[in-house]
Amino acid sequence: MKILVLGGTRFFGVHMVKALLCAGHEVTIATRGNRKDNYGTCVHRIIVDHNDAQNMKMAFSEKEYDIVYDNLTYCSNDVKYALDSIRCKRYILMSSTAVYDLHVNVIEEDFNPKGKNVIWNDRDDFSYEESKRFAEIALLNAYPTQESIAVRFPFVIGKDDYTNRLSFYVHHVMNEIPMDIDNINNQMSFITSSDAGRFLSFMAEQHFTGPINGSCNGTISIQDILSYIELKTGKLAIIDHSGEKAPYNGTPSNRINTEKAQTLGFVFSEINEEIFSLIDTYIDLENNMGAML
Numbered sequence: 001m002k003i004l005v006l007g008g009t010r011f012f013g014v015h016m017v018k019a020l021l022c023a024g025h026e027v028t029i030a031t032r033g034n035r036k037d038n039y040g041t042c043v044h045r046i047i048v049d050h051n052d053a054q055n056m057k058m059a060f061s062e063k064e065y066d067i068v069y070d071n072l073t074y075c076s077n078d079v080k081y082a083l084d085s086i087r088c089k090r091y092i093l094m095s096s097t098a099v100y101d102l103h104v105n106v107i108e109e110d111f112n113p114k115g116k117n118v119i120w121n122d123r124d125d126f127s128y129e130e131s132k133r134f135a136e137i138a139l140l141n142a143y144p145t146q147e148s149i150a151v152r153f154p155f156v157i158g159k160d161d162y163t164n165r166l167s168f169y170v171h172h173v174m175n176e177i178p179m180d181i182d183n184i185n186n187q188m189s190f191i192t193s194s195d196a197g198r199f200l201s202f203m204a205e206q207h208f209t210g211p212i213n214g215s216c217n218g219t220i221s222i223q224d225i226l227s228y229i230e231l232k233t234g235k236l237a238i239i240d241h242s243g244e245k246a247p248y249n250g251t252p253s254n255r256i257n258t259e260k261a262q263t264l265g266f267v268f269s270e271i272n273e274e275i276f277s278l279i280d281t282y283i284d285l286e287n288n289m290g291a292m293l
Helices: 012-022 053-059 076-083 128-142 165-174 193-203 222-233 259-264 271-292
Strands: 002-006 026-031 041-045 064-070 087-096 104-106 145-152 155-156 190-192 210-213
Touching: 002 012, 012 026, 026 190, 041 165, 053 076, 064 076, 064 145, 076 087, 076 128, 087 128, 087 193, 128 145, 155 165, 155 193, 155 271, 165 222, 190 210, 190 271, 193 259, 222 271
Parallel strands: 002 026, 002 064, 026 041, 064 087, 087 145, 145 210, 155 190
Antiparallel strands: none
16 A cells, blocks of 8 residues: 555654554655654655644645554644644544543543534644643544544653653663652553554554554553562662653553453554563663663
């Protein structure tokens, strides 16, 4: 298939593009051109500013794709700029489980954008959670004839995680830096960047529309993470309200239900296997940095 990826040069987008190429698809990536990629001649490239409606229309004039993956949309205007400019059979929106009021056993129907009023907004107009909701609402209600999927992921982790959220805990424990953690025992869902990329690529072959959850199997708490770091390093976590605020603060206990994805035949990794291996990598990196000082 002829596939356009808006983004695709970092984190799970790289895993997705590589999986699409391995599956034999013709892939074009569209970015601002500020970040180098390692795809060589395997992809086509378009330089475009997703936030500029006129630039989008000029870049995609007379182009048509089987599938568009939009990894760059954060708000309803982003959806508008994409779908007013690009002709495609299917549009796959990178959404988030932030659209939900998180709880245990979150199913797709817990947030239904159908019939809700469309509010056109830019990225800074509302919170991340609200902007993602408005993006899905715009997609479903302003473009009702567009075949589309909204993929909802929880926190994404991986060696390529540029947010450094998980490595925050390793760094602070190993360097005995106080942390302010307000949800230490809450069980939470995560997905690895490799699982996220594989799942997005997998959806290209599925006859599915609507929202769909993706998440590693199982949940884990910050206390579980800290206990493992303490065991592996011999250092104790310092929890203090005067310390630096931890990345996942405010997240309630939750578990993301992935039965729809599993019914389609996708198999997610186990979070307890993936996250501890990743923590080992962060510990090694921290040790190596310490040895260089």
